[in-house]
Amino acid sequence: MQEFIQLLNDVLAQYNLLTAFVFTALLMIAAQQASQRLTAGRIHPSAIAIALGLLLAALAGWYSGGRKGVADLPLLAGTGLLGGAMLRDLSIVATAFSVRADEFVCSGLWGILALALGLLTSFSTGAAIALVCGYRDPVSVTTIAAGAATYIVGPVTGTALHASSEVIALSVAAGLVKAVTVMLITPLIAPVIRLNTPRAAMIFGGLQGTNSGVIAGLAATNPKLVPYGAMTATFYTGLGCLLGPSLFFLIIRKILTTDH
């Protein structure tokens, strides 16, 4: 028996991508059942599956002390590959197969406007929060504000400006909180703000910008909207990395130095 368990362990760890398929499918089944039995179908199964995934990631992180959620457990290492950037982007691009090209063109301007507004809003509210929390030097304020954009913009900006490692870690944490919040809140808020059309999804993607948050939030709202939101969100992190250490830093430094 001991030998059999060892053997099973070996196979599951060696063929970890296949294990990840089975693991994810089990999560989906659990979510489907929970949605039907506990909420009478009111909460979308994808939303429950994503929340369940986040919960398991928290438990796994607490247990293993790692940074990749369940992917830090040897048996579930394949989850990191399945949910990693390569296959995620492949499947997101594949969803463009069924989009309407005219909708992209018609809503493009709204998407660009949303991108500009989204970056400006996240940076300015993030900077205001950093100030309220007692940070006064422009480098730390800009880095925390960049974390309020996404968890990639934060460390990229912080590294470029030579921020302290604690502030960089804080900006990553802020970006992660943002991603998780968007994932969980979007399906609940979508009906209220009428997030139900391709154009609305493009606006939403540009304003929130956090790729994983936008994609997961829309997937739990209506999977058909994902490519539209992903389209604008994909520009957000890059633009944030471009503007964070340059324009936004200069503005924040100007404001902070004239203040005193």
Place this chain on the structure above:
Amino acid sequence: MVIYGTALLAACLLIGTVAGRVIGHSLGLESDLGGVGIAMLLLIASVTWLQKRKLLTTATESGIQYWSMLYVPIVVAMAASQNVCGALSGGLVAAAAGTIPVAACFSLTALLIRCAGDGQQPAVVVSNTTRSTHTENP
């Protein structure tokens, strides 16, 4: 053949990522600027081009569609491999900086959606034709 569809999809993402990184690099960034977006536009353009010439067989299409139908589970796997503990350990500053901008952006989203809906182009509800295979739609 199925592999043609998957290969087309993969090629679009590869080209898009290279283009995104080249654009990022030319602006002095380490990161990718819009790679996935460029890949999506490439896929839409090449699929339209192939459809016009009737070169897109059902088998080729299914090589793309398989991946487009897999993305909900992929997103779940992504959620399960996030650094959630890192988010929770950031304390009050991280919690505030991660949620208040989200709230502000949600209100702006509502506002912009309302404005956009008033334009000449009425907001169109997504058509149900191409991807009816999604059983879990609300």
